Amino acid sequence: METIYQLIAGWFAGKPEWLPLAIAIAVPILFIVGVYPAIFAYTTLVERKALGRVQNRYGPNRVGRWGILQPLADGLKLLTKEDIVPRDADKFTHFLAPVIAVIPSVLLFAIVPIAPGLVPVNLNIGILFAFAISTASVLALFMGGWASRNKFSLLGAMRAVAQVVSYEVPMVLAAVAVVMAAGSLSTLDIVKAQTRGGLEIAGWFVFQPWGFVGFVLFAIGAMAESARTPFDIPEAESEIIAGYHTEYSGFKFALFQLGEYLAAIAMAGITVTMFLGGYLGPGIHIPYIGGFIAAFWFFLKLGCMILLNIWIRGTWPRVRVDQLMGFAWKVLLPMSILNIAVVGLWHFMGNKVLAWGVTAAILGLAFVILAKISAAGNIEKRTYRYAN
Amino acid sequence: MGFLGKGLFQGMAVTARNFVGTYFDRGTREKLVTYQYPEEKPPLPENSRSFPFLVYDGTPDAMRCVACKICETECPPQCIYIVMDRDEKGKPQQRPKVFDIDISVCMQCQICVEVCPFEAIKMDNDYEKSQYGRFDDLIEHLPDLLKSNEYYNEIKPTEAKAVDAKLKAEAEKKAKKGTSKPAAAAPAKPAAPAPAPKPATAPAGKITIPEDAPFTAEQRAWLAGFLSAGGVATSGTGVSPVAVAETTGETPVPLPEATPAAEAPAGGWPWHDPGLGMSQRMDLVKAAPLADKLMAAMAQTDCHACGYDCRGYADAIAAGSETDLSLCLPGEAETAKKLEELMKEAGKL
Amino acid sequence: MDYAFWTISGITVLGALLAVTLRNLVHCVLSLILFFLGIAAHYFLLRADFIGAVQILIYIGAVAVLILFAIMLTRNVTGEAGPQEVVGVKWWIGSLCAALTAGLISFAVRADSVAETLSPGPKATVAVADIGKGFVGNWIVPFEAMAVLLTAALIGAVVIALEEVRNRR
Numbered sequence: 001m002e003t004i005y006q007l008i009a010g011w012f013a014g015k016p017e018w019l020p021l022a023i024a025i026a027v028p029i030l031f032i033v034g035v036y037p038a039i040f041a042y043t044t045l046v047e048r049k050a051l052g053r054v055q056n057r058y059g060p061n062r063v064g065r066w067g068i069l070q071p072l073a074d075g076l077k078l079l080t081k082e083d084i085v086p087r088d089a090d091k092f093t094h095f096l097a098p099v100i101a102v103i104p105s106v107l108l109f110a111i112v113p114i115a116p117g118l119v120p121v122n123l124n125i126g127i128l129f130a131f132a133i134s135t136a137s138v139l140a141l142f143m144g145g146w147a148s149r150n151k152f153s154l155l156g157a158m159r160a161v162a163q164v165v166s167y168e169v170p171m172v173l174a175a176v177a178v179v180m181a182a183g184s185l186s187t188l189d190i191v192k193a194q195t196r197g198g199l200e201i202a203g204w205f206v207f208q209p210w211g212f213v214g215f216v217l218f219a220i221g222a223m224a225e226s227a228r229t230p231f232d233i234p235e236a237e238s239e240i241i242a243g244y245h246t247e248y249s250g251f252k253f254a255l256f257q258l259g260e261y262l263a264a265i266a267m268a269g270i271t272v273t274m275f276l277g278g279y280l281g282p283g284i285h286i287p288y289i290g291g292f293i294a295a296f297w298f299f300l301k302l303g304c305m306i307l308l309n310i311w312i313r314g315t316w317p318r319v320r321v322d323q324l325m326g327f328a329w330k331v332l333l334p335m336s337i338l339n340i341a342v343v344g345l346w347h348f349m350g351n352k353v354l355a356w357g358v359t360a361a362i363l364g365l366a367f368v369i370l371a372k373i374s375a376a377g378n379i380e381k382r383t384y385r386y387a388n
Numbered sequence: 389m390g391f392l393g394k395g396l397f398q399g400m401a402v403t404a405r406n407f408v409g410t411y412f413d414r415g416t417r418e419k420l421v422t423y424q425y426p427e428e429k430p431p432l433p434e435n436s437r438s439f440p441f442l443v444y445d446g447t448p449d450a451m452r453c454v455a456c457k458i459c460e461t462e463c464p465p466q467c468i469y470i471v472m473d474r475d476e477k478g479k480p481q482q483r484p485k486v487f488d489i490d491i492s493v494c495m496q497c498q499i500c501v502e503v504c505p506f507e508a509i510k511m512d513n514d515y516e517k518s519q520y521g522r523f524d525d526l527i528e529h530l531p532d533l534l535k536s537n538e539y540y541n542e543i544k545p546t547e548a549k550a551v552d553a554k555l556k557a558e559a560e561k562k563a564k565k566g567t568s569k570p571a572a573a574a575p576a577k578p579a580a581p582a583p584a585p586k587p588a589t590a591p592a593g594k595i596t597i598p599e600d601a602p603f604t605a606e607q608r609a610w611l612a613g614f615l616s617a618g619g620v621a622t623s624g625t626g627v628s629p630v631a632v633a634e635t636t637g638e639t640p641v642p643l644p645e646a647t648p649a650a651e652a653p654a655g656g657w658p659w660h661d662p663g664l665g666m667s668q669r670m671d672l673v674k675a676a677p678l679a680d681k682l683m684a685a686m687a688q689t690d691c692h693a694c695g696y697d698c699r700g701y702a703d704a705i706a707a708g709s710e711t712d713l714s715l716c717l718p719g720e721a722e723t724a725k726k727l728e729e730l731m732k733e734a735g736k737l
Numbered sequence: 738m739d740y741a742f743w744t745i746s747g748i749t750v751l752g753a754l755l756a757v758t759l760r761n762l763v764h765c766v767l768s769l770i771l772f773f774l775g776i777a778a779h780y781f782l783l784r785a786d787f788i789g790a791v792q793i794l795i796y797i798g799a800v801a802v803l804i805l806f807a808i809m810l811t812r813n814v815t816g817e818a819g820p821q822e823v824v825g826v827k828w829w830i831g832s833l834c835a836a837l838t839a840g841l842i843s844f845a846v847r848a849d850s851v852a853e854t855l856s857p858g859p860k861a862t863v864a865v866a867d868i869g870k871g872f873v874g875n876w877i878v879p880f881e882a883m884a885v886l887l888t889a890a891l892i893g894a895v896v897i898a899l900e901e902v903r904n905r906r
């Protein structure tokens with residue numbers, strides 16, 4: 001908060017002391033609750049349109065030109081729908097779950113920097129805070145699923161809990177590599193560590209071998225954490241109706257959706273911050289408008305990440321539960337642990353060109369071996385117990 | 389070169405191609421297959437069908453339907469309701485006054501089309517039938533059902549052409565043959581059981597159209613012209629309609645002038661009224677000859693389902709040239725039973 | 738600061754009390770989570786951001802979720818059936834243990850030496866780097882002992898699981 005506070009304190013010099021503080025607190029909050037839900041609303045529209053195009057059809061195009069008012073219509077519809085609570089539901093927990101689903105997702109944005117010095121709260125434990133908060137979201141899923149007194153909800157909740165707990169491990173370990181390279185947990189420092197030799201692009205962690213692996217690991221983990229396709233088994237429609245939010249209707253359902261999408265967007269933002277150089281890009285040091293250019297770069301990268309998510313959702317099939325667990329523990333976890341060791345190697349090798357080659361070779365070899373192992377496990381002949 | 393996850397990227401290339409392709413589709417519907425329904429409608433294949441409609445030639449008054457009620461009888465879910473039209477004197481007109489189809493019940497089976505001997509009912513392909521009411525709004529009445537032959541030609545050109553050609557051929561044959569009055573009116577040797585060709589019978593002299601014959605003014609005018617043109621003669625070859633049907637495989641031409649009203653005595657046939665109940669008709673016909681009794685037992689819609697008109701069928705049975713007593717479709721089991729009863733009474737069975 | 742402290746303390750104590758008095762096991766765990774959250778808030782209040790975040794990450798994100806999992810696999814979650822006895826011999830033993838622990842901790846906190854090393858000034862943030870250096874410097878032995886203990890636990894869990902798989906075959 002310091003940086004915004006300093007800026008505002010400069011503008012309001014001589015005014016009562018509490019005024020800049022209050023503004024410094026109010027502005028980021030208003031920004032978070034104003035801008036990101038708007039992004040959420042239009043993400044749903046873009047997602048529906050893009051998925052439509054992927055599936056050779058138009059997306060929503062009836063409400064307003066190009067369906068531009070569709071999110072508004074959706075919101076109105078959900079607001080006016082009847083709110084149904086199952087008779088046997090645990091009423092209080094049932095009510096609390098959607099509320100809790102949104103809180104962690106909103107809190108996540110507190111540590112995402114959008115321009116130099118412009119981060120809602122500059123925590124020195126930034127990344128750790130993000131992980132701590134994001135695990136709390138699993139509680140909402142569990143509460144919603146358990147309180148509904150519906151077997152599909154409960155199954156969805158169990159799946160959600162198992163999945164989130166499993167994928168958090170490789171995700172956090174992938175982030176540890178970044179923290180080691182940047183030497184700080186603060187998101188602002190991590191972004192700053194990605195400039196190299198005055199160039200705003202070359203230093204992005206995604207362009208280092210370990211950074212690329214970390215990026216892939218983290219992106220997969222983020223996708224699984226926010227339960228998006230191909231990891232949407234907690235709410236797999238074709239298997240368990242809607243999983244933990246089967247028994248939710250009206251605005252409570254909307255809150256679940258809001259929480260889920262906000263978490264996905266926030267995770268995309270954190271991915272951008274950690275691996276894609278955050279707000280870094282050409283022209284961010286131009287006086288006066290540099291900050292806007294930086295914000296532009298950040299939101300551009302954020303948009304690209306969201307689009308990548310949508311593209312993946314439109315393409316990949318849902319994984320099976322056993323594949324999900326096997327993938328997390330047998331492929332992602334060894335890779336992420338190896339990645340940490342490789343970052344250490346990178347740190348202590350002076351010649352960065354040589355280090356690039358060596359680390360790339362190590363990681364490439366590890367990937368090939370892991371692929372061989374997991375493929376060997378996968379193609380074992382299928383036996384049928386009753387059919388033969 | 390294969391590597392773990394190769395298929396995933398190939399899949400993403402496919403979806404990307406589809407995504408981009410939709411923006412360059414330009415109406416070929418190769419990538420963007422959607423028809424935006426209310427604005428764009430996909431062309432319907434000729435053989436698509438929705439609900440039945442009634443065909444008319446020229447003006448809606450000249451509908452082909454003669455209210456024979458065969459379709460009403462045959463419709464599996466019983467969704468057709470027909471009331472025959474009558475003039476002021478209560479004489480049946482050969483046209484429906486009420487013709488309702490409940491499209492919430494109709495299962496679009498096309499059976500009504502198959503059984504109609506007059507090519508009067510055909511399957512439509514208009515599927516936009518939603519209504520605001522659940523009950524009365526879903527019943528189609530006569531005005532909704534009537535559609536022109538041109539419309540029929542438009543939606544199903546091949547089928548309609550075939551129907552038109554058939555009707556035309558029949559009309560021509562009819563014109564050649566003169567009247568289609570059944571030649572079996574005067575019984576031949578009663579002992580002859582086989583439906584062998586019978587000698588021609590003399591026409592009943594000059595034929596006038598009785599006042600109460602069930603014709604519309606238009607039909608009457610046409611018929612008068614037709615008769616005065618000298619067409620009323622015995623059928624050229626002296627072959628009975630049964631034989632015609634047997635040799636050509638066709639039902640006798642079902643046109644309005646086929647009504648045997650010409651043979652009715654001056655007082656008409658009081659029982660020739662499908663609106664009456666069976667017992668009433670039997671009362672009226674008590675003193676009449678067997679053929680009349682048989683006729684009165686029929687549904688008397690002159691639908692030609694049996695291969696005759698009602699008069700012809702009754703005469704054929706009485707003469708013994710027709711042994712199947714269950715041919716009267718509109719009369720259903722009641723008629724068949726009554727016919728058998730009457731024949732037994734007369735000692736002919 | 739005082740208001741914050743008392744509010745958070747109130748919530749924490751309420752969570753702890755509810756956790757041991759509610760009949761429904763899932764409600765108990767949810768109250769326990771409230772309690773964990775209160776503890777985390779206390780850490781934040783003490784400017785121990787790192788410990789606070791780890792508290793949430795480990796206790797809420799992992800421990801509480803594990804307990805929930807375990808509870809979902811048990812029967813009689815609602816606590817409506819079964820023995821209703823709360824105050825019994827076990828209760829008394831438990832209370833005694835709790836009292837002893839509380840006394841020990843308060844004694845330790847009041848003792849000057851511990852208080853000096855443990856309590857940072859209200860404004861001094863505990864840097865993450867310092868904690869890290871502490872782990873691999875001053876406190877390396879307990880840290881490694883803890884690591885060995887946890888590894889042993891992990892291996893033990895795997896062994897038990899394998900045993901079960903073998904038995905089923």
Ligand code: SF4
Nearest residue numbers: 453454456457459504
């Ligand atoms: S079968 Fe044909 S002629 Fe007879 S009532 Fe039905 S539509 Fe009319």
Ligand code: SF4
Nearest residue numbers: 463494495497498500
């Ligand atoms: S299509 Fe079938 S169900 Fe419909 S009116 Fe004709 S016979 Fe009846």
